[in-house]
Amino acid sequence: MESKEWYYRLGDQTFMVSTEPQLVSHDFIQTSFSDPVMSSENLRIMLDNSCLLSLYLKSRDHLPPSKLTAESPAAPLQPPCSFTQIGMARLVTDYMTLAFLTDVFVVPEHQGKGLGKWMIQCVKEVTDAMPGLRRVMFMAKNAPQTVKFYEELLDAKMHDQERGKVVFMSRRDPEVDS
Template sequence: MSFAPPTTATAPRTWTRPDSEFFISTNPSLLSVKAVNEAFGQEWLYWGTPFPEEVMHDMLHGAMSFGVYKTIQPQPEGEPFTPSTETTEQIGLARMVTDGTTFGYLSDVYVLPEYQGHGLGRWLMSCISEVFSKENMPYLRRIMLLTGDKRIQGWYAKVFGMEVIAHEHRPDIGQDLVFMCARPNAKS
């Protein structure tokens, strides 16, 4: 018996809300290196710094990137939803570094401050949770992340069943981080 070579390629998905200007997509053609670098240059995004464009491009496209977008040009009435870089603005991101089967490392989660309070962060996590669910990834063994945001640790515990398993002192960013891990499909 012969097997096809392994792949982590997953068909892009897009989530929309009825009567909303916001959507979330894993379509790599919508990712904006410029928008992410601008966010990484902001003080509130304490863990990141801008990268050369080619490095940022490789970082975004080497992971399963979930972009959060605002539609800046409405779709014509009756037309199917077909977002493009000309009709949207990237306002958030979450990257899942993954092999597409057994492992995921969640990184670089943000929504621009001016768009917070619309439930976009919760919606983003629910989209990631859907993709990394037992139904979609039955062999998923581990999801991990680092965070310095104490208030969000409870959210990750609730959404992914994460537990704090270690602490990391990070004087370079002026705060301590916790390492969280979940084993969603582990046998008890």
């Protein structure tokens, strides 16, 4: 799959979702899966077999004025940008018929800004571009707001569950399931 990027501006902050594997912070993912810590080899295997949509906060690197002017006097003076990973959504997929959505989260200090919703909209765009996709499956916390969130954004349906803390949901392709 070709890498994709999306940008979202909120006040003076710019956020990016990217599927580019080279941008992924292995330290961020290790911290996110801190219990138990995954070996570097296992992390590489996991990432190689996934479509990872990483959420980043864009920031400018502030260099001292002497460094800015010494680089290239003819070039416009713009500090380089850097991206800090603050969230992710992972699709385990064959890129053709099935996708399993997992590991969806945004770090607590950036929650409540609509970033999770935006990231899921990016996930939907990725899965909508898979021509033979028959089903997107995932498990979610069995809470009314969580179920409603995925029903609205992914047109997902909750499957029969009785009093479980986690529910199994999927988005169906009406042509396949009719």
